[in-house]
Amino acid sequence: MRLLVAAATTFELDIFTSHLRQHFQEINENHFCKENLEVYICITGIGSMQTVFSLMEAMTIYNPHFCLQAGVAGSFNHETALGSLVIVREEMLGDLGVDDHGRFRDMFEIELMNPNEKPYVKKKLVNMFQDFPMRLNLPYVTGITVNTVSGSNNLIGHRSEYFDCDVETMEGAAFHYVCLKKKVPFLQVRSISNYVEPRDRSKWQMKLAIENLNEWMIANLPES
Numbered sequence: 458m459r460l461l462v463a464a465a466t467t468f469e470l471d472i473f474t475s476h477l478r479q480h481f482q483e484i485n486e487n488h489f490c491k492e493n494l495e496v497y498i499c500i501t502g503i504g505s506m507q508t509v510f511s512l513m514e515a516m517t518i519y520n521p522h523f524c525l526q527a528g529v530a531g532s533f534n535h536e537t538a539l540g541s542l543v544i545v546r547e548e549m550l551g552d553l554g555v556d557d558h559g560r561f562r563d564m565f566e567i568e569l570m571n572p573n574e575k576p577y578v579k580k581k582l583v584n585m586f587q588d589f590p591m592r593l594n595l596p597y598v599t600g601i602t603v604n605t606v607s608g609s610n611n612l613i614g615h616r617s618e619y620f621d622c623d624v625e626t627m628e629g630a631a632f633h634y635v636c637l638k639k640k641v642p643f644l645q646v647r648s649i650s651n652y653v654e655p656r657d658r659s660k661w662q663m664k665l666a667i668e669n670l671n672e673w674m675i676a677n678l679p680e681s
């Protein structure tokens with residue numbers, strides 16, 4: 458199996474990459490091999506634009522059977538523990554729209570996009586693949602992807618209500634879009650590093666989130 462692992466930053470995959478270096482044959486710094494399993498690391502950069510470009514390039518070179526996006530995320534729900542992991546099953550673009558006299562309206566609401574035009578289903582980019590090579594032992598959530606992280610109570614309340622979403626990232630929808638368009642099975646796994654709240658980095662649990670994410674990835678690597 459050819460597995461493509463995408464993350465926004467190298468930092469998010471450090472432990473996993475060290476594991477590959479120790480236990481796999483290193484073909485080059487982004488390509489590891491063990492028996493019938495080939496793992497390719499794709500560091501996309503932060504944000505949708507860079508994610509689409511990097512993924513398209515990596516997919517063209519490696520032609521993966523399966524893509525995993527791994528990273529950290531903010532949670533709207535304060536009952537979700539920091540450092541816990543989720544599978545983002547559905548994605549929406551959280552800031553693609555118009556500001557209509559102070560009211561955000563997305564492209565579907567103003568009828569510039571069709572909510573069911575492939576790969577969208579009822580406005581969402583939904584992961585509907587069934588045969589995953591990894592155990593899906595995590596809760597499923599709905600994500601929004603933004604260019605500007607939500608950082609004021611008004612915007613947080615508005616986005617959470619408008620999209621009825623659980624988590625926020627800066628790349629998830631781009632990943633879903635590319636994989637759906639290319640018809641490559643995929644999974645987006647996120648570890649909650651922070652709550653979506655007015656910015657206060659001292660409350661973040663980035664180290665814990667990354668450790669838990671990498672531990673899960675190592676434990677759930679496909680056999681072949």
Ligand SMILES: O=C(O)c1cccc(C(=O)CC[C@H]2O[C@@H](n3cnc4c(=O)[nH]cnc43)[C@H](O)[C@@H]2O)c1
Pocket residue numbers: 465466503504528529530531532606607625626627628650651652653656658
């Ligand atoms: O310094 C900040 O205010 C700040 C805000 C959000 C994210 C960062 C990062 O350094 C990580 C960027 C990375 O993490 C994902 N992420 C994590 N939490 C959130 C969030 O609350 N909203 C959106 N994205 C988040 C994101 O996918 C980026 O790849 C710093």
